[in-house]
Amino acid sequence: MRRSIATVCLSGTLEDKLDAAAAAGFDGVEIFENDLIASPRSPERIREHCADLGLAIELYQPFRDFEAVGPQTLARNLRRAERKFDVMERLGTATMLVCSSVSPETVDDDDLAAEQLHTLAERAGRRGLRIAYEALAWGRFVDTWEHSWEIVRRGDHPALGLCLDSFHILSRWDSGTGGADPARIAAIPGEKLFFLQLADAPHLNMDVLQWSRHHRLFPGQGAFDLTAFTAAVLDAGYRGPLSLEVFNDVFRQSAPDRAAVDAMRSLVALEESLATRPAVTSRARAALASPPPPAPELAGLAFTELAVDGESGHQVARALAALGFAHIGEHRSKPVQLWQQGQARILLNAGAERATAVSAVAVESADPERSAQRAEALLAPRLPRTTGPAEADLSAVSAPDGTAVFFCRTGAGEQGWLGDFILTGTVPSTPAGLTHIDHVALAQPFDHFDEATLFYRAVLGLDPRHDSESAAPFGLVRNRAVTDPRGRVRIALHGAVLRRGSWAPGVPDPQHVALATGDIFACARAMRARGAPLLSIPDNYYDDLDARLDLDPALLAALRECHVLYDRDEHGELFHCHTEVLGDRVFFEIVQRHGGYAGYGVPNAPVRMAAHRAARR
Numbered sequence: 001m002r003r004s005i006a007t008v009c010l011s012g013t014l015e016d017k018l019d020a021a022a023a024a025g026f027d028g029v030e031i032f033e034n035d036l037i038a039s040p041r042s043p044e045r046i047r048e049h050c051a052d053l054g055l056a057i058e059l060y061q062p063f064r065d066f067e068a069v070g071p072q073t074l075a076r077n078l079r080r081a082e083r084k085f086d087v088m089e090r091l092g093t094a095t096m097l098v099c100s101s102v103s104p105e106t107v108d109d110d111d112l113a114a115e116q117l118h119t120l121a122e123r124a125g126r127r128g129l130r131i132a133y134e135a136l137a138w139g140r141f142v143d144t145w146e147h148s149w150e151i152v153r154r155g156d157h158p159a160l161g162l163c164l165d166s167f168h169i170l171s172r173w174d175s176g177t178g179g180a181d182p183a184r185i186a187a188i189p190g191e192k193l194f195f196l197q198l199a200d201a202p203h204l205n206m207d208v209l210q211w212s213r214h215h216r217l218f219p220g221q222g223a224f225d226l227t228a229f230t231a232a233v234l235d236a237g238y239r240g241p242l243s244l245e246v247f248n249d250v251f252r253q254s255a256p257d258r259a260a261v262d263a264m265r266s267l268v269a270l271e272e273s274l275a276t277r278p279a280v281t282s283r284a285r286a287a288l289a290s291p292p293p294p295a296p297e298l299a300g301l302a303f304t305e306l307a308v309d310g311e312s313g314h315q316v317a318r319a320l321a322a323l324g325f326a327h328i329g330e331h332r333s334k335p336v337q338l339w340q341q342g343q344a345r346i347l348l349n350a351g352a353e354r355a356t357a358v359s360a361v362a363v364e365s366a367d368p369e370r371s372a373q374r375a376e377a378l379l380a381p382r383l384p385r386t387t388g389p390a391e392a393d394l395s396a397v398s399a400p401d402g403t404a405v406f407f408c409r410t411g412a413g414e415q416g417w418l419g420d421f422i423l424t425g426t427v428p429s430t431p432a433g434l435t436h437i438d439h440v441a442l443a444q445p446f447d448h449f450d451e452a453t454l455f456y457r458a459v460l461g462l463d464p465r466h467d468s469e470s471a472a473p474f475g476l477v478r479n480r481a482v483t484d485p486r487g488r489v490r491i492a493l494h495g496a497v498l499r500r501g502s503w504a505p506g507v508p509d510p511q512h513v514a515l516a517t518g519d520i521f522a523c524a525r526a527m528r529a530r531g532a533p534l535l536s537i538p539d540n541y542y543d544d545l546d547a548r549l550d551l552d553p554a555l556l557a558a559l560r561e562c563h564v565l566y567d568r569d570e571h572g573e574l575f576h577c578h579t580e581v582l583g584d585r586v587f588f589e590i591v592q593r594h595g596g597y598a599g600y601g602v603p604n605a606p607v608r609m610a611a612h613r614a615a616r617r
């Protein structure tokens, strides 16, 4: 199916938006009226420019407050519409979106609305144009798709049809106020579905107009079931473009080329979920592009790479030694050290361009080449081999936060990327008890958080979960983890909710590597004896634990002695402690999970952040 994007999704002038949409591979655009009005180019020039870029102009929008009005207003509205039809002819676009009226002049009379829309469609039809009527969720009288369909049905004109917008429909389904279900959408005659607008959104308990105008997201970034919705529209027989219409304050400020790629990735992923959904009819499926290769199963994290400079390199190396890691290898041609304990492997790269904390994560894939092909099909930029820590046949792509994501073969061991290292030591037989990497925590710029979620979800096939916000010492922090179904690859994303205030300590958000153990107290004692820079946690924290959770006094004493933090939920318990921040922005966490605890100890994060701040002062 054709893929389209509304210009309102993107930042910049109309010209910036068109260029970005074309570069990301869209087939068409919805031109938002305000973008056209502000453009110095004539409609004819815009039409030419779109043709040069290979973009169809799928829709002109919005035309507001037309229907169910008195005769004088109707005359004025028809005149206004004819002038807009002129613009549409000059643009070479055939469909105009008319959204349900919010005007106080509108009356509650479906027959009048239908009759007036019939008149409008008659005028449009004479000029080869057509009208797509859309129910805004906050329309004055028409605020459901069923109501708009009833009016279109009564209006009964071949040039009059429906525009379905997933936001207006799903914002009502999901809040339980709409009586609609996908089967009823699938029953609309396909030829009456003139246009389909797609937007996702997070669940928010707020006024629907504000929700729509500020918080829409691209499909797969929010909480709506767009697959079920779109499947129903396809089952009805709709074969027009899949068009994104996302009003979002952050996207409107983001670089348009990057936002357009994010948008395209969301459509490719949505089409994939449709193509692989048994309920979608084979006729509808045939209209979809062939999906990317499926995400191979992931077996774990093969390694995490930290970029270090001279000074932080020594500091991190000393800390790793004190945590019980052994420096077991040197890269054959690059200034990269391999450290290992149990199955936890950390590379220290002193030659990386970016002196950030976590510069790369490597996932063990059942089929690394397929993982890489999938990543490319989902518009992930492929990294040249030379930028990576390993030279073996490793493919890597760049995540939106700049982290390199490597794909390694499960269990390839020495024949794989390890072959790039000259082994100079052996993994010690009595390490501090760390077994593997539990998770990697990556700081996200606040304006790329949703893009990053979609990236990890679509490219790696990870599921987003554990959404939360914490009131942290330096401002609100947003948390979301992405994990594979078996919990072997866990990436914890976190980031400030707003751009950081200028007062906040002048360090970037730290990132960290969390290491798993089966006995955190033995671990913490052994590490402290070896001089590990473990973080001190204030007594107040343990007094509060005691008050809240009534823990066994011996356990509480051990937590306090070892500076271990504690959390529990209905599934199990988490014990965790941390090193101080090493260099600019990296630290290690030691975690022990009990029972089915699958979270990240987020309630303790503000205490940990304050402790890090205290340790730096």
Ligand SMILES: O=C(O)c1ccc(O)c(O)c1
Residues within 6 Å of the ligand: 061, 062, 097, 099, 134, 136, 165, 197, 212, 213, 245
């Ligand atoms: O917020 C609005 O006004 C608006 C305009 C046009 C649309 O298609 C829409 O879904 C919302």
Ligand SMILES: [Mg+2]
Residues within 6 Å of the ligand: 134, 165, 197, 245
């Ligand atoms: Mg809309």
